[in-house]
Amino acid sequence: MAVLQRIKGTNDILPDHLGSGIFRSGLWRRLEETSLRVASLSGYHEIRTPIFESTELFVRGLGDVTDIVKKEMFSFTDRGERQLTLRPEGTASVVRAWIENGIGVSDAVARLSYLGPMFRAERPQKGRYRQFHQFGIECIGGGEVRHDIEVIAVFWNIIRSLGVSGVTLRINSVGCPECIPHYRDVLRAYFEPFIGELCDDCRERHRTNVLRMLDCKNPACQAVLSSAPPVTGHLCGECAASWDGLRHGLDLAGIPWLHDTRLVRGLDYYTKTAFEIVHEDIGAQGTIVGGGRYDGLVAASGGQAVPAVGGAFGIERMLLAMQAGDPALSPATRPRFFLVQIGDGVDDDIERLLSGLRLHGIYAMRADGSRQMAKQMRAAAKFASLEVVFVGGDEWNSGRLAIKNMDSGEQDTLVVGPAGVLACLLERAGA
RNA sequence: GUGGGUGUAGUUCAGCGGUAGAGCACCAGAAUGUGGAUCUGGGGGUCGCGGGUUCAAACCCCGUCACCCACCCCA
Incomplete structure (x- = not known):
C-alpha cells in the first residue's frame, strides 16, 4: 500500500481505457x-x-x-x-x-x-x-x-x-x-400539537428553521408532515x-x-x-x-x-x-494513421511523418515496442487506429504507399506524387 | 458526526489454520510482409497496517487506517 494516497472523498479521473465507472x-x-x-x-x-x-x-x-x-x-x-x-x-x-x-x-x-x-x-x-x-x-x-x-x-x-x-x-x-414569515407562523402553529412525536432534529428546526421540517425523512415525522398545509396556499x-x-x-x-x-x-x-x-x-x-x-x-x-x-x-x-x-462507452478518439515499419532504415522517415501529421492536427501513432509486424499491427488495433500506413518494404521503395483500413481490412496502394508522402497522407485525411 | 459491509497481483476476485492462486490485462515466443483469435512461456504480492493466539496465521482475536454503501445533509 502506497504511503501517499488520495485524500478521502477525492477521485482520479483517468483516460477512458484506464479508468472505470464514471471516472473516465x-x-x-x-x-x-x-x-x-x-x-x-x-x-x-x-x-x-x-x-x-x-x-x-x-x-x-x-x-x-x-x-x-x-x-x-x-x-x-x-x-x-x-x-x-x-x-x-x-x-x-x-x-x-x-x-x-x-x-x-x-x-x-x-x-x-x-x-x-x-x-x-x-x-x-x-x-x-x-x-x-x-x-x-x-x-x-x-x-x-x-x-x-x-x-x-x-x-x-x-x-x-x-x-x-x-x-x-x-x-x-x-x-x-x-x-414566508406568515407561512412560518402557520406551520409552527400546525406542528405545535405534534411536537412530542417528532424527532430531535425537527424539534430543533421548529425553533430555528420551520421550513426545513418539511423535508425530514424520519418515518415518525412523515405522517405529520404529509398533511401539513402547503406553502402554495399561503x-x-x-x-x-x-x-x-x-x-x-x-x-x-x-x-x-x-x-x-x-x-x-x-x-x-x-x-x-x-x-x-x-x-x-x-x-x-x-x-x-x-x-x-x-x-x-x-x-x-x-x-x-x-x-x-x-x-x-x-x-x-x-x-x-x-x-x-446507457452504459455505452463514449466513442474513443481514434488515431487517423498508425505507421507500421517494414524492415530497417526507415526510422527517420517515420518520425518525420509523425511530426508532420501532428503539426497539421492529425492524430498519428507508431508502435512503441517490437519491430515484428504482427506486433505492430496488434498495437495499431489496440489503439483502434483507422488506417495503417506501411513505411518501408517493396511499395515504399518503388514510390508507392500501402495503406490498410483497419475496419474493413481492405488495403490500397497509392502512387506517391511529387509533393511527397506527407502531402499524400494529408490529402487522404482531408487536412 | 452515526451505522453496516469490504480490504489478497495492474484489475476483478477465489482461497478462510499447513508451499500465495485463477480470469482479464501486461511482456516474450510460436510468427522477420499484415490484426482484437489460438497455443506456449514469463514478469509481477511485505494477503491494508500494527500487535496478539498458535509448532504454524491471508485465514482466529484485538486495535488501527482506507475504501464502499446507507443515515444526516445536499448537487
Whole structure:
C-alpha cells in the first residue's frame, strides 16, 4: 500500500481505457462540452471564478445556520491571517464577481455559466464526494417568470442532449420575505400539537428553521408532515402569480413537472421558485439538479437589489444517470494513421511523418515496442487506429504507399506524387 | 458526526489454520510482409497496517487506517 494516497472523498479521473465507472475523462469532457454548448444556446456563457474565496463570502451568502457553513466547509487561515474557504458551491462566487466587475451595468440581465470543483467535508458515499464538481448557470437581473423557465429548460435540454432518461422535474415555491414569515407562523402553529412525536432534529428546526421540517425523512415525522398545509396556499399576490406563471410556462415549453409540496431549499437565499430534477436509479443521492430563484442574495452580498435565478447539477451524479440509462462507452478518439515499419532504415522517415501529421492536427501513432509486424499491427488495433500506413518494404521503395483500413481490412496502394508522402497522407485525411 | 459491509497481483476476485492462486490485462515466443483469435512461456504480492493466539496465521482475536454503501445533509 502506497504511503501517499488520495485524500478521502477525492477521485482520479483517468483516460477512458484506464479508468472505470464514471471516472473516465472522455465522459467528463463530453458532459462538460454538451453542458456549455446547450447553455450557450440560451445566451449563457462561461465565467471562471477562483476556487477559494474569503470565508465571509460563503457565511453571508449561505447563511450561518446551514449545515454547509456550520460543519462542511474546508476553511483555513493563510500566511497573512486571512480566513479563506474552498468554495462549497458556485453561486456566491458568481454573485461576488458580478458585483465586483460591474457586470450589471453592461448587462441588465446577465447570463452566466460555470463549471468546476466544489468542496464539502461530508462523509463520502455514492454520488457524493468531498471534492465534487458542478455545472451551474445564473441569470442575474432576470426577475420574470420566463427567466425561471429558461433556467429550468437549459437543464432539461442538457439532460435530453445527454440521452439521460428516468428523471423527474419537481417544483415548488418557497415564497418571499413578504409571505414566508406568515407561512412560518402557520406551520409552527400546525406542528405545535405534534411536537412530542417528532424527532430531535425537527424539534430543533421548529425553533430555528420551520421550513426545513418539511423535508425530514424520519418515518415518525412523515405522517405529520404529509398533511401539513402547503406553502402554495399561503403565498402573497406576487408569489402566487409567479407560481401560476411557472406552471403555465413549463406546460408551454413541454416540460413535464410534478408539484412537490415538501420541496424546500437547503440554502437560505432562495425565494419563490424552487426546483429539483431527480433520478431514481443512481442511489440514495438521487437529486441531480437543484436550483431556484434567489431575489435576496445579491443585495445581501453588497450589490444592488436585483432579482436572480439559477441552478446547478452535480457532474458525478449526472454521469451516474448517464450510465444508468446507457452504459455505452463514449466513442474513443481514434488515431487517423498508425505507421507500421517494414524492415530497417526507415526510422527517420517515420518520425518525420509523425511530426508532420501532428503539426497539421492529425492524430498519428507508431508502435512503441517490437519491430515484428504482427506486433505492430496488434498495437495499431489496440489503439483502434483507422488506417495503417506501411513505411518501408517493396511499395515504399518503388514510390508507392500501402495503406490498410483497419475496419474493413481492405488495403490500397497509392502512387506517391511529387509533393511527397506527407502531402499524400494529408490529402487522404482531408487536412 | 452515526451505522453496516469490504480490504489478497495492474484489475476483478477465489482461497478462510499447513508451499500465495485463477480470469482479464501486461511482456516474450510460436510468427522477420499484415490484426482484437489460438497455443506456449514469463514478469509481477511485505494477503491494508500494527500487535496478539498458535509448532504454524491471508485465514482466529484485538486495535488501527482506507475504501464502499446507507443515515444526516445536499448537487
